[in-house]
Amino acid sequence: ALDAPVEEPAITPQLAKADSPLHQPAAGPPPRAGEDSPILASPAVRARARELGVDLALVKPNGDHIRHTDLDAYLLYGSGQGYRPAGRVAPRADEQVKVIGMRRRIAENMAASKRHIPHFTYVEEIDVTALEEARAQLNAHRGDRPKLTMLPLLIVAICRTLPDFPMLNARYDDEAGVVTRHGAVHLGMATQTDAGLMVPVIRDAQDRNVWQLATEIRRLADAARSGKATSAELSGSTLTLTSLGPLGGIATTPVINRPEVAIIGPNRVIERPMFRGKEIVAAKLMNLSISCDHRVVDGWDAASFVQAVRKLLETPVLLFEG
Incomplete structure (x- = not known):
């Protein structure tokens, strides 16, 4: 009905699942990946980070290990660097060609x-x-x-x-x-x-x-x-x-x-x-x-x-x- 009270929408299970950016851990701050702690990430996340040229030590996990959503957040908001460089190969040396x-x-x-x-x-x-x-x-x-x-x-x-x-x-x-x-x-x-x-x-x-x-x-x-x-x-x-x-x-x-x-x-x-x-x-x-x-x-x-x-x-x- 039009005059029914407006309720706050519930977060669906899909949006609240563990690897969602909306998920919040139940207790305490999560461990950070750094020099003194191991970097926890699945092989798929590691492979994607290598492809994108991202050092996983710089990525802050939103949980006990680094997920794809954490990598996305770093790329979009945290890195200030954007995605991989435009050049996929090493740059060539400059050369001069005589027009003859x-x-x-x-x-x-x-x-x-x-x-x-x-x-x-x-x-x-x-x-x-x-x-x-x-x-x-x-x-x-x-x-x-x-x-x-x-x-x-x-x-x-x-x-x-x-x-x-x-x-x-x-x-x-x-x-x-x-x-x-x-x-x-x-x-x-x-x-x-x-x-x-x-x-x-x-x-x-x-x-x-x-x-x-x-x-x-x-x-x-x-x-x-x-x-x-x-x-x-x-x-x-x-x-x-x-x-x-x-x-x-x-x-x-x-x-x-x-x-x-x-x-x-x-x-x-x-x-x-x-x-x-x-x-x-x-x-x-x-x-x-x-x-x-x-x-x-x-x-x-x-x-x-x-x-x-x-x-x-x-x-x-x-x-x-x-």
């Missing part, structure tokens, strides 16, 4: 790109559900041809779209004040190697079919990673594609490969619920990023280019028509 060779050239190129080029980045979400289904069907009938990743299909879409956006397939000589819009697509493929980032080039990408592109991507990546890529294979790109594969993240803001004026970065494909009409379906979605040189490329042009690429990727039959 390929790594120095990469550093200089990236610094020059950011110093000279006013970057802007545009990101769009693309539904690649149908494209992934088409890719699976192509791979099921590939025979002895290389397995298709997303990249060859994306390159086809890029090459089909670029003729309407020539300002993106270009190089800008800012000292001479001249922009060269290239007819052929010499596509750079940013490739991570032990020596650093390299950009081997797919020559005349617009003239290759999806299987030829897959073969050339593999060949150039192997050549770059083995150190066998020639200087001709590592120069002359007109547009660069950069991909982190399964590490692709949600979105990227890639740095332009100067003197080019644009770089395209596909991100990781993830499956999420999506509305299609009034239905909720599982869709495979991928964000596509593009960074452009704002001195040469307008935001409207970059966005329009990505939307045109999006249309092809979301309707993959268009990639193979004509």
Whole structure:
């Protein structure tokens, strides 16, 4: 009843059991663990203390021996030290690494790109559900041809779209004040190697079919990673594609490969619920990023280019028509 006297809640047997912080011993202060008295604790408590880096001699027991609750109380309130240090291994010695060779050239190129080029980045979400289904069907009938990743299909879409956006397939000589819009697509493929980032080039990408592109991507990546890529294979790109594969993240803001004026970065494909009409379906979605040189490329042009690429990727039959 609402007007009944309020009673103090009773402590349940579970909360009052011996290893509870609420338990109080019936008589006298408990012995303390110290230099003159043995440390009484179960093997499990000792093992946990070792794992946490706690000296049990510093832990005050609430009873005749140290329990897990006593260890918790020490860690939370009594130690002033918190849990174990963040580093689980011994720290490494400091070392100095000279930035030379390929790594120095990469550093200089990236610094020059950011110093000279006013970057802007545009990101769009693309539904690649149908494209992934088409890719699976192509791979099921590939025979002895290389397995298709997303990249060859994306390159086809890029090459089909670029003729309407020539300002993106270009190089800008800012000292001479001249922009060269290239007819052929010499596509750079940013490739991570032990020596650093390299950009081997797919020559005349617009003239290759999806299987030829897959073969050339593999060949150039192997050549770059083995150190066998020639200087001709590592120069002359007109547009660069950069991909982190399964590490692709949600979105990227890639740095332009100067003197080019644009770089395209596909991100990781993830499956999420999506509305299609009034239905909720599982869709495979991928964000596509593009960074452009704002001195040469307008935001409207970059966005329009990505939307045109999006249309092809979301309707993959268009990639193979004509």
